Amino acid sequence: MNLDQTSDILEIPDSWRQGWLKEKPFVKLFALEGKLYRHKDGRRTLQFEHEGKSYFAKLHHGLGWRRFLKSLFRLKWPISGAENEWQAIKLLEALDIPTTPLVAYGRRGTNPVNKQSFIITKDLDNCTSLEDFGREWPVKPPSPELKRALINEVARITGTMHRAGLNHCDLYICHFLLELENGRVLNPKSPILHLIDLHRVRQRRQLPRRWQIKDLAALHFSSFEIGLTRRDRLRFLKIYSQAPLRKVLADNPQLWQAVEKRGQAFYREFKRRGPR
Missing domain, CATH: 3.30.200 (Phosphorylase Kinase; domain 1)
Incomplete structure (x- = not known):
């Protein structure tokens, strides 16, 4: 060679x-x-x-x-x-x-x-993915305190990354790893999440709208089956955007509509083809 x-x-x-x-x-x-x-x-x-x-x-x-x-x-x-x-x-x-x-x-x-x-x-061997951690939430929900803290941290990470011009390209909840100690979250008020699988991350001066939509739609669709409520999703929008919810929804209705449409398309494709 x-x-x-x-x-x-x-x-x-x-x-x-x-x-x-x-x-x-x-x-x-x-x-x-x-x-x-x-x-x-x-x-x-x-x-x-x-x-x-x-x-x-x-x-x-x-x-x-x-x-x-x-x-x-x-x-x-x-x-x-x-x-x-x-x-x-x-x-x-x-x-x-x-x-x-x-x-x-x-x-x-x-x-x-x-x-x-x-x-x-x-090896982050003391961690589990949010996908696995949330698998039983529909029948065995976490404490409200822990769920709020996890939503806040996923929103903080995603918003920080996007404001810096970074997009992940595979931003599913399975790529957020939650630190555990003896199988439990050490501090439910401040859980630690690690973002992994970064080989397709790209950085630009300003994140193009289509890549923002793709990341947000991937997050949205991959959380469909863990029992999140409308209130949970609105909390994410507020923390992600760093603005009052009323302003977030009024200023960018087309963005959130596009995220919902793309997320539903991802989910239909996932159900048709199954996990890869």
Whole structure:
């Protein structure tokens, strides 16, 4: 494989640099074995352990000419490696949005067809997704205090991200991880949520309306089956928009109508095709 060696990047902990990755780090990292979560489209995602600690690795092997040209024919520049997620983690941290703690990142080569790149993050093994946490809410609702706090935090994270020009592209409730201690929320008044799966995050000077709608509709549809009320959803709008509810609804009726319409379309498609 002909890789451009002039732009190699290797950001790893010093203990790893002096230890198990002292020689041939890329070779060793791309030979990692562990619990495989995904192996598709040139990317392998796995959980592994090192010195008693658990980590997640995303190993990108390049797009290949077929996928690269397919993206270009669709007038889209493809996301071809771990750089996007690496940058997104740093952006979210700067915005005070908890995410997966970054441990290591590397890139070898620049050609999207055949470059290698990886990102390693800590395993948030003390967390559960909001999708799983809310699965029983229709029959076993949480305390009003906890539900309000979770809605407020999802709205804060989403609003902060959108005002900074960031969109997630896959903003479903399964990508919000709730910190637990011994299976319980430690502080129901101030729960900690981590936003994950950032490989498609994009940043622009100002977030285009269509990407705002897509994110909000994804959140809306993915929460259809956890028993949220109209009052809960209005609370989200108020916190997300940082404005009185009356003003939010009066100023942007077309936005919320578009979100509702797109959310319903997502839900119909989900019911037709089932989980991917």
